[in-house]
Amino acid sequence: xxxxxxxxxxxxxxxxxxxxxxxxxxxxxxxxxxxxxxxxxxxxxxxxxxxxxxxxxxxxxxxxxxxxxxxxxxxxxxxxxxxxxxxxxxxxxxxxxxxxxxxxxxxxxxxxxxxxxxxxxxxxxxxxxxxxxxxxxxxxxxxxxxxxxxxxxxxxxxxxxxxxxxxxxxxxxxxxxxxxxxxxxxxxxxxxxxxxxxxxxxxxxxxxxxxxxxxxxxxxxxxxxxxxxxxxxxxxxxxxxxxxxxxxxxxxxxxxxxxxxxxxxxxxxxxxxxxxxxxxxxxxxxxxxxxxxxxxxxxxxxxxxxxxxxxxxxxxxxxxxxxxxxxxxxxxxxxxx
Numbered sequence: 145x146x147x148x149x150x151x152x153x154x155x156x157x158x159x160x161x162x163x164x165x166x167x168x169x170x171x172x173x174x175x176x177x178x179x180x181x182x183x184x185x186x187x188x189x190x191x192x193x194x195x196x197x198x199x200x201x202x203x204x205x206x207x208x209x210x211x212x213x214x215x216x217x218x219x220x221x222x223x224x225x226x227x228x229x230x231x232x233x234x235x236x237x238x239x240x241x242x243x244x245x246x247x248x249x250x251x252x253x254x255x256x257x258x259x260x261x262x263x264x265x266x267x268x269x270x271x272x273x274x275x276x277x278x279x280x281x282x283x284x285x286x287x288x289x290x291x292x293x294x295x296x297x298x299x300x301x302x303x304x305x306x307x308x309x310x311x312x313x314x315x316x317x318x319x320x321x322x323x324x325x326x327x328x329x330x331x332x333x334x335x336x337x338x339x340x341x342x343x344x345x346x347x348x349x350x351x352x353x354x355x356x357x358x359x360x361x362x363x364x365x366x367x368x369x370x371x372x373x374x375x376x377x378x379x380x381x382x383x384x385x386x387x388x389x390x391x392x393x394x395x396x397x398x399x400x401x402x403x404x405x406x407x408x409x410x411x412x413x414x415x416x417x418x419x420x421x422x423x424x425x426x427x428x429x430x431x432x433x434x435x436x437x438x439x440x441x442x443x444x445x446x447x448x449x450x451x452x453x454x455x456x457x458x459x460x461x462x463x464x465x466x467x468x469x470x471x472x473x474x475x476x477x478x479x480x481x
Contacts, residue, residue, distance in 0.1 A: 145199055147215060149434045149441050149458075150450040152193040152205065154236075157181035160349065160357075163240025165330045169271060170236060170446050181237050184448045185424060187230035190339045197441070205230055205450075218421035218453030220473050229261060231473055232400055234424060234448050235333040237267075239325040244357070245279060245304065245345040249367040250319040254340045257363065262319045265335030266378075266395045266402060268469065269313045270428065270446070273328025280315065280323050281305045281372035288365060295361055300345050305374050314378040314394045314404075320369035332426070332446075334471055336399050342367065380404065389413060396474065403470045407432075407462035416457045421473045423451040430466025435459045 154172065162180025166172045172182055183191040187206035195203050209216055209230055217225055224231045248254075248263035255261065283305045286294075294300050304322065309315075309329055317323055322344065325331070342360035350356045380392035385405075395402040407413060407430075417423055425434070426448045434441050434449055436458040443449045451458060460468065 146438055147212075147452040147455045148198055148438050149436065149443075149455070150198070150200065150205075150208075150452070151196045151441070151443065151447060152185050152450075153196050155183040155186065155191040155193055157183065157191065161239060161241040161243050163238045165238040165240075165271070166236060169330060172236075178240065179238065180240075181235050183233065183235050185232070185234040185450055186337070188233055188337050188339060212452065214419070215454040216422060216452045218417075218473070219419055220421045220475065221453075230337050232424065232471065233335050233337040234426075234471075235335070236270075236446065237325065237329070237331050237333050239327060239329040239331075241327050242347050243325045244343040244347070244349075245300065245322060245324045246341050246343050247322050247364050247368050248317075248319045248338070249340050249342065249363070251336075253363075253367050254338065258340045260340045261336050261338040263336050263338040263340050264319050264397060264399050265317045265333055266400075267315045267317065267325075268332045268334075268394070268402075268404075268428070269309050269311050269315075269329060270332060271330040272310050272313075275308075276310075276328035277306050277308050277326045278315070278324060278329065279304045279306055279326070280317075281321055281375040282370070283374065285373055286370060288368075288370065291368070291370070292365060295344065307376065309377075314380070314402075316378050316395050316397070318369070318397070320367055321372045321375070322368060332428070332469070334395075334400060334402055385413070387413065394469075398474065401472055401474050404428075405468050405470070407460070407466045407468065409462055409464045409466075412459045412461045413468075414457065414459045417451050417453050417455045419454050420475075422453045424469075424471040425449050425451065425460065426469045427462075428467045428469060431463040432466060432468065433461040433463055435461060
């Protein structure tokens with residue numbers, strides 16, 4: 145069956161810290177109540193997304209990966225294919241309250257203790273209320289004994305580094321970095337396909353009135369990077385593409401590469417999926433029409449599209465002034481063992 149650009153039906157997560165921006169700002173048709181996350185492209189068992197249109201409509205991404213193999217994910221991801229793990233997961237997040245102060249494990253730790261991948265991720269802020277901030281690393285140097293004592297005495301907050309967040313900011317969150325999103329933030333999250341999270345502190349929250357959400361202090365202390373002192377947002381690294389366009393690299397790590405570029409209305413950029421890796425594209429603003437040998441498909445603002453690794457040449461045509469994200473897996477990814 146011919147390959148084509150794949151779009152997906154999102155899966156919504158009604159966590160206690162969510163709000164209504166995914167419906168009110170993004171335009172998603174969400175269930176009533178607090179909606180914290182929209183899983184846009186996922187093969188994780190906690191929230192698999194079905195294909196929206198075309199010959200594969202209704203099929204789950206994990207099923208397509210098993211059927212299409214490297215034609216979908218590419219030669220760089222043979223090991224992920226053998227492990228039946230799609231490498232990445234894309235979300236939209238609406239933080240209406242503080243998220244828990246948390247940390248994610250590495251691949252090695254998560255596979256040994258959780259049976260899941262580790263979780264390195266990044267955020268691109270879409271919208272931020274005035275004064276919105278996040279927790280990102282530690283405010284100053286500490287050792288593990290000091291941290292353990294502060295948690296025991298419920299004095300963790302003064303140790304944490306807070307910084308403001310604004311629309312357009314990007315943050316790279318490697319496994320081991322303590323973090324939390326604050327109220328008023330709407331963002332894109334690009335992450336490994338994992339749900340491994342260890343909570344250090346949850347603001348005394350008791351969402352159901354029965355008991356607080358569980359903490360995971362012991363494993364969190366094992367995986368924390370105490371050297372993450374006052375880190376800041378990503379400093380985009382600009383380069384010139386072959387057609388002279390400015391492309392900003394926002395993240396480059398063993399798990400994924402993320403680039404940002406702008407197109408004026410009616411402008412286009414070209415690429416090719418030559419069998420090495422799939423690509424994920426999104427118009428943060430504006431909209432695009434994806435053209436390939438089999439036709440064209442329109443993708444609106446904040447909708448994601450997956451280009452299979454063997455789809456061949458393609459073009460992204462901006463239907464209005466647009467800012468795009470491009471995500472792919474790198475040449476030499478770190479393979480989980």
